[in-house]
Amino acid sequence: MEARTCDGSAGDVDYGSVGGGYAAYRQPDPRIAARILAALGTARTVVNVGAGAGSYEATSLDVTAVEPSASMRAQRPAHLPAAVDGVAEQLPFPDGSFDAAMTTFSVHQWSDAAAGLREMRRVARGPVVVLTCDPALVRDFWLYAYAPEVLDTEARRYPEIAELTAALGGRASVETVPIPLDCSDGFNEAYYGRPERLLDPGARQACSAWSFTDDATRARFGAGLRRDLADGSWDARYGALRQQPTLEGSLVLLRAVPD
């Protein structure tokens, strides 16, 4: 298992260094939240693993949050329960403790995704729901023309969907999650029709793949995108996205139930 940092971060990112502004840029999007709630079905008790600042935790459910980073736990709003300090790979709960389990934008950071998912399967009696990105699709996005390093990093970090379904066992379904044009959760693809937003260093810092890039890469990205926005070449190539209501990109929702 990956060593934990002094902030407690257990994955491939130190949220003690880069997580400070996360909640300001990564507000849960209500349309994505509705899909997650539907996938949880009739569950009442739910464990949310890699819970961060609490995105996508429905207040109508009895949610137990697990989050290793102190910086992320500190960003949880007052109306949500405090998170348990723990890691996916070793969940501190007996078998079958919850109706369901969920994890959003987290599994790609775990040191052992399969082990973490087996733990989720162990502690949940019903559905395990995973919001993640399909690594086969992450490069199909205009950002690849400006910062290929970032999406190459994402393609390497996100586990194959088949690997996730194999670890969960049972019956699994995978659906593409349409990303709304005004998506309030600022992951990279959320800005598909609002490219100027990615010029904000805070927005980039809230997407962990950028923390794997160096200053020169970020400067080259900023200069290239700024130039193409100013001379109209971004709009000539991708401008239709500014009006496109949703993007079917790499975001997927995986749901597995026991046999």
Ligand SMILES: C[S@@+](CC[C@H](N)C(=O)[O-])C[C@H]1O[C@@H](n2cnc3c(N)ncnc32)[C@H](O)[C@@H]1O
């Ligand atoms: C991008 S954030 C997502 C947070 C939240 N789920 C959301 O959707 O906004 C990824 C989270 O996964 C957590 N994480 C990383 N490695 C983990 C592990 N091994 N077990 C549990 N959580 C982990 C991080 O600390 C971080 O809070």
